[in-house]
Amino acid sequence: MKLALVKRVLAFAILGIAMAWTGYRVQMAAMRPHAPIAAAGGGARAIGSRVQPVLAARQSSRLAALPAALGNAAGTAPTIRPTKLAELRPPLSVESARNPFVASSWLPPLPEVPPAPAVRPAPPTPPPLPFAYVGGLDQKAAKPRAFLSNADQLLIVSPGDVVDGQYRVESISDTDVVLTYLPLNQRQVIAVPSEGK
Secondary structure: OHHHHHHHHHHHHHHHHHHHHHHHHHHHHHHOOOOOOOOOOOOOEEEOOEEEHHHHHHHHHHHHHHHHHHHHHHOOOOOOOHHHHHHHOOOOOOOOOOOOOOOOOOOOOOOOOOOOOOOOOOOOOOOOOOOEEEEEEOOOOOOOEEEEEEOOEEEEEOOOOEEOOOEEEEEEOOOEEEEEEOOOOEEEEEEOOOOOO
């Protein structure tokens, strides 16, 4: 029983080698340029190792008659320009389309993320007030005055005054001092502390 198995494996191996050799020969024959057809009148075409003179004579006589027929139809013999042939060829690529070393992914492509909507910037806001309320003078008068401190400076202001070129004093009352930040034309309020606190 083991001898029959060895014979069977050996037969399949020989059959596989024969099929591979035949495939190789067919592929090499397809890659080789065909032998030119001999001129009419006694030439023969070699196919493999056999010579077929009758077939070669028929084909060569047909091919010899072809340029004459084309010349009569067009009036002149056709000419082929090498530049036109070069234009018809696809451009040569350095990279092969069948590169076995190119990594490919079997994952589906990621969905496109729509761009985030444009966020409107917040409107500009004035900086925090650099002034602190220190006290007031004649708040019941027609033009009251207030004492404001800015770090180490003491300022005496009244309505209509412009302080530091950026703030205008709008009003002074018992409860607050209203200033306008001039670059943005926005109002800011300094609260006046009550005496009970």
